[in-house]
Amino acid sequence: QVQLVESGGGLVQAGGSLRLSCAASGRTFSRYGMGWFRQAPGKEREFVAAISNRDGSTYYADSVQGRFTISRDNAKNTVYLQMNSLKPEDTAVYYCAAQYSGTVYYTSTYDYWGQGTQVTVSS
Numbered sequence: 100q101v102q103l104v105e106s107g108g109g110l111v112q113a114g115g116s117l118r119l120s121c122a123a124s125g126r127t128f129s130r131y132g133m134g135w136f137r138q139a140p141g142k143e144r145e146f147v148a149a150i151s152n153r154d155g156s157t158y159y160a161d162s163v164q165g166r167f168t169i170s171r172d173n174a175k176n177t178v179y180l181q182m183n184s185l186k187p188e189d190t191a192v193y194y195c196a197a198q199y200s201g202t203v204y205y206t207s208t209y210d211y212w213g214q215g216t217q218v219t220v221s222s
Contacts, residue, residue, distance in 0.1 A: 101197050101211040104114045108216030111185055119180040121195030121213055128176040133196045134209060137191035149203035158203050171178050185220045192217050
């Protein structure tokens, strides 16, 4: 069982930065691939970024490539999402998720989810 708690969301002006954190419980964090997803009002939850537990490979949605960076610290059981050059269209609730295996891009392949943290980018 893994429990995930996100933090770091807030209100920021366009062009600004935020760093989201996701703290995981348990001693098996290093066994899980970790992902970030987001959901805007009236839209489906969409993939943002993921990081492998095996070799640290990272994956990004085209919409955030070059602006967002995902990283993990297994000693702290934490995954991060550094978000730079934020745009109003990045406004959403951001969720972190953990998966034991499977493709990183689909919500259905993740086993555990956090409660989400709101990110609002004003124009």
